């Protein structure tokens with residue numbers, strides 16, 4: 209199986225305070241674009257001098273249901289919402305899940321101080337290296353820890369199939385004694401896990417995560433998911449990072465969509481003009497990877513998403529995974545009254561299209 213190399217997404221940005229996305233300085237309210245319009249003639253320049261109309265998307269007009277809207281708190285935890293079990297399942301669900309195998313896992317110390325284990329997966333559906341970003345050493349991949357014929361202890365440690373922590377001179381992949389520097393044997397499940405772990409299904413976005421694009425909030429959402437999963441109160445979590453750039457259409461086509469957006473289309477219309485579906489992503493890989501991470505059956509997950517369709521899609525064709533709660537991802541600019549997060553003309557149109565055309569529920 210051929211592989212591609214992951215080079216860009218987690219590259220550190222030494223001059224930037226946040227570990228993936230830059231922090232944007234809020235622009236004055238008066239200079240924000242108050243309304244997204246498909247009509248190029250209604251650009252902000254043509255409105256100069258007239259007062260802006262109220263805006264559905266702007267943090268300054270936050271809907272009353274938004275948590276913390278009156279007393280913006282720094283980094284509040286999101287409030288889970290129950291999952292509607294009667295919702296119809298998306299028709300494009302695969303009937304059979306792809307096969308997945310975790311081929312390597314490594315500990316990554318991050319710039320926030322939290323540690324995570326990055327898992328690289330191969331699969332039977334495409335030749336991309338999809339990723340699981342795992343917070344909590346108790347969350348284990350079954351395929352990773354399976355014993356392979358003929359491998360040595362060093363082989364196992366090299367591909368990441370070890371318990372505890374690696375250190376110079378370590379000779380066994382199995383749990384070392386508590387007196388050793390390698391740590392202790394860990395349970396496969398966190399004993400505190402009466403609260404299901406958080407899961408985020410995230411699709412690769414080179415522009416938003418690496419190239420500082422303010423057209424979408426992907427970088428911010430990735431950061432926020434990682435933050436929630438590494439809180440001291442967290443029972444751990446997984447970001448399933450799917451290599452489906454631009455809602456599945458690829459980076460080249462996505463940049464064409466950017467140009468069409470500059471010509472006046474919104475994000476959904478631009479994809480349709482390019483003869484792509486509004487959303488070409490599929491989530492069978494995510495379901496299969498979550499099963500490999502032992503989240504199947506009654507264990508259940510809490511899914512971080514604003515997209516109700518994603519809940520059913522991630523559960524799989526036969527509800528192999530159970531989503532017990534949906535945890536909304538409120539844009540940082542809303543939660544903080546515009547003090548943090550992305551402030552751009554483009555993000556407002558993007559969020560408006562997500563809510564109006566793609567059924568997202570940002571609450």
Ligand SMILES: [Zn+2]
Pocket residue numbers: 413415416417424425426427
């Ligand atoms: Zn994006």
